[in-house]
Structures are given as C-alpha cells and as structure tokens.
Amino acid sequence: MVGMKPSDTPPTLGVKLLSAGSAACIADLVTFPLDTAKVRLQIQGEKVASEATKGIRYRGVFGTISTMIRTEGPRSLYNGLVAGLQRQMCFASIRIGFYDNVKNFYSGGADILNKPSYPLCPCPIPAANIGVRILAGCTTGAMAVSFAQPTDVVKVRFQAQVNLTGVARRYTGTMQAYKHIFNHEGIRGLWKGCLPNITRNALVNCTELVTYDLIKEAILRHNLLSDNLPCHFASAFGAGFVTTCIASPVDVVKTRYMNSPPGQYKSAINCAWTMATKEGPTAFYKGFVPSFLRLGSWNVVMFVSFEQLKRVMMVGKKKMEDKS
Template identity: 70%
Template structure:
C-alpha cells in the first residue's frame, strides 16, 4: 500500500470540505507559475491590452515563464497568489468537498450513481462555488495579467487594492464580472474533472488493475486533467479575456467570444492550451492525491483520538 490506507469510517462532509480546500491550496502553490503563464498567453492578442503586453510577445509555456522572469523578475510568476488561495479555500471546498454529498442527494442515498447524477452533482457544486468565489477569481486573473516593469504604473498595487479599485471604478458588479462564462466554464470543468476522475478510479478498482492507493489516484487525476483541458479550454480563454478586459471593451462574454473568432480565428480559443494542460494536469494530480491523503489522515487521527479516549 502506497500512502495512507483507507479509513474504516467514511469521511464526513466536513472533513471532505476542509480537505478539498487545503488540497487545492497546496496544488495552487506548486502550479501557480503555470497558471500565470496560461493567463498571459490567453490575453495576448487583445486589441486593448494594459501595459507592456502590447510589445512583449510570449511563445510557449516555458518561453512565457522565461520572459516573465527576465523582464519582471521571478516574483511576478506569483502575481495574484493571495487571491488564488482565497479562491481555492472558498471555491474548491464547495465544488469538490460537497460533490459526494450532492451526488448522494441526487441518487437519494444510493451508492452506485449513474452518469446523469454525477453530471448534475458536478454542475450544481460548480455553479454554487462560482457564485461565492467569483470576486477572488476576477482579482486573481487581473493581477496575473498585469506586468511589473520598472517605470510603468501598475493597474493594481496588491490584492486589497484590486478589490477596492474594481468596486470603486466598476461597482460591486465589477467583482462579479464574467460570472456567466465562469459558471459555464466551471460547470464543464467540474463535470469533466470530478466525473472523469470518479469513472477512471472506479474502473481501475472494479477491474482490479490497481488498488485504492496513491498510484491509482495519480493515474485517475492525470486522465481527468487531460479530458478537462480539452473540453474546457475554449470557455476558459473567453472567461480570462472577459474578466481581464476594461469597461466597455466587450458588451458581453458572447461578444468577447465573437470578437476572438472574427479577429483571431478559431485557434484563439485554444491559446495557452499547453500551459493549461500542464497546469490543470499537474494541479489535478497534486490536488486529488493530497485530497485523498488528507481525508485519510484526518479520519485516522479521529479514530486514534476516539480509541485513546
């Protein structure tokens, strides 16, 4: 057995909720530079771009990371990290931590859930998570997109300044900018990610190709990451462009998508695909492996406390 063994007592919804948020934060800390590279590649090519993105050209994920380090310093790879961690604690806790609970609700307590119930559960927790965490996502994307070059005025000086500036200049609605494409994206991502992980893991265990341990979680998470990137990349690019745009650049998320299609062609919807996959694939592996281990560690400690008392 690689890693901690499964607990005899199933983890409670509270344990899943906290474990999911913590695991997502661990995954973000490790993969955040890839996410920043993805955002820079996705916003590249906009007709109206803030700062030096008009002149700096990014090529490929590692080329983008190298360019950011050379022109802005390595710290810029972690622009928006605070907002990113805030996002994961509120976002992942709901969409991942409550997935099994909502799935049981749709199956009326039955353990063997069908594809329809899994998809409904993924859509429900994904949409609910977005409504709560949307402001943190807007701030994260905008901080990741801005350049930190000497002699150039920054759009935002930090996380709190970004929240305050957006609320002041664009109203409270500005903090929920892009909610519709984000709900769409996360409904797709949540379904693809959690349902695929669920199905791959279930198949590996059912056909006894692997046991319920760390390698099984790794393979399931990697497969889920690839499937999710293929399905969700177009919506993710539109979401990033729209949330990062200044007021009046796009009338709506649909207008943003149409503008991309007519001005840059269909390939624009897959800008940053490689960093998206590298980021989402590695993020899924770290998150799901950490999530499974954290759940088991918490339940094991609870069993030991119960036994000693």
C-alpha cells in the first residue's frame, strides 16, 4: 500500500498475507451482526424465506437485528461465524495480501507504484497507474473467490437459516454443512454462485483497494494528514461507501442465488432477471443501509488493523533478525 516512508522496509509477502487474514477476522468479529442483517434483508421476499419465517418482516438494519434477537435470540446474529472466519483467513489473505505483488507484476516491477507520492508532488496519478491498480484488484479478488467459495456458500446459508421453534434447521454445524451440500448437491453445490461471486468480489476488491489506495495517497500527497490512524480511518470509510454503491446489486444477486434451493433459479442471470421483473430495480439495493454500515465499518476495522498488524509484525521480524 502507499504511504510507506522511504526508510521503511517493505513488508514481506508472508507478513502481508498473515496480517490481512488476521485483520479481516477481527473486522468480521466486530461487524458480523450487520452482515447477517444484510443477508436477511436481501433474501426477504423469496417464497422459501417467507414460508420459513412465517410472516416475520424485517424493516431496516436495526429493526432486523432487533427482530432477530426477539424471535431467535442474540446468538442468531452470529450464525455462520465459523465459516465467516474460515472465509476471511482464506479470502482476505489472498485478495489483500497479494495486491501489492500483483500490482508490481502488472507494472513490470516498476517502483513508481509503491514510492510515496506525497513529498512536494501534487501532480495527478497517471491513468496507466490507476489501470494497473484496477487490474490488480480484479485479479486478486477473482483469485480469492476461487479458493474461498465453499466457505462463502456455507456462511450465507447459515445466516439465512432461522432458529425458530418448529422450523427444521437446514444445517447443524459448519462441517456438517460442507458434507451435506457435497452429498446432496455435489461439488457444484459448494461452488454455487461462483460466477456472480467472482464478479462481485472482483468489483468489491478492485473498488475497495484502489479507492483506499487513491484516497490515502491523495491525503498524504497534499499533507492533509500523516500516515497514521486518522488517515487510515478516512481512507477506509471512503472506500467502504464507494464500494457499497458499486457492488450492492451484484451482492444481492449473489446472496439470493447462493441461498436458493436446487432448481429455483436456472442461473445467476435468471435470478437477476426474476428479481427485476417481479420486484423491480429497487430489489437490487435491498439491504443497502446494512451493506454500507457493514462494509464501511468493516473497512475501517480491517484496514486500521491491517496497517497496525503489518507494522507490529515487521518490528517483531526485525528484532528477531537483529538477535540472530
């Protein structure tokens, strides 16, 4: 990421992978109830979901959280947390940890992308550099989904599962869910919705990392803030808002399609078409507020944690090298 002081030693790939995965898990622990509320709002209106909830209506993010606590208990807000943490350790470590390396690969190893741009240089970032960043973000986002898709499927299904008396639970545990999906839907079931998920996460990763990169670079270049907590907070919050606006429609389709039983939709495109014709274009922005609250807060916690963990690991690594 930009903003590194010239005297700093660049973090190794291992440090970036571990700090990215750990930071994403911290962010998930803090924001998971918002993500669960988002999923419940996104699937609201589906026939299967309506039958399962027996007329329960979710209204707004905090209304959804309140309704879930009242009808299912507070633990329901963390349905699918284990799969969520598994997903982040696999998914975030790849999409964030590899970002700088892939960016350098596409730039032919040019150092200009990682040199601090803030000292006395208010010139705009070259369009070619922005293109490289966008391509790198899309690449690492797509790579990460290829590995983490089964964990995302299980997470979404757990979050959509209601815990009401008299309603049969679809899954009882994370490992049982993986096994059940594989036995009843095959390997394709574990990778269900992979195409919309790749599209969604390529968009999210590209927008999130590139926007964070550019906002942070602009702040440092114009000496608005130093490379510290307020700078990381502002950059992450801006990245969260822009990302939510761009990725929300794809995210809704992904959630609906991944949670659907076999045969409900022929494909992700059919799912999107059904939503558009039966519920109108506003259906694609269902759960927008919880999406933004979740993604905005997730970005803030993740990027702040990532920056701090990266520095702590580098200091620890340097101390170990000095002793040896």
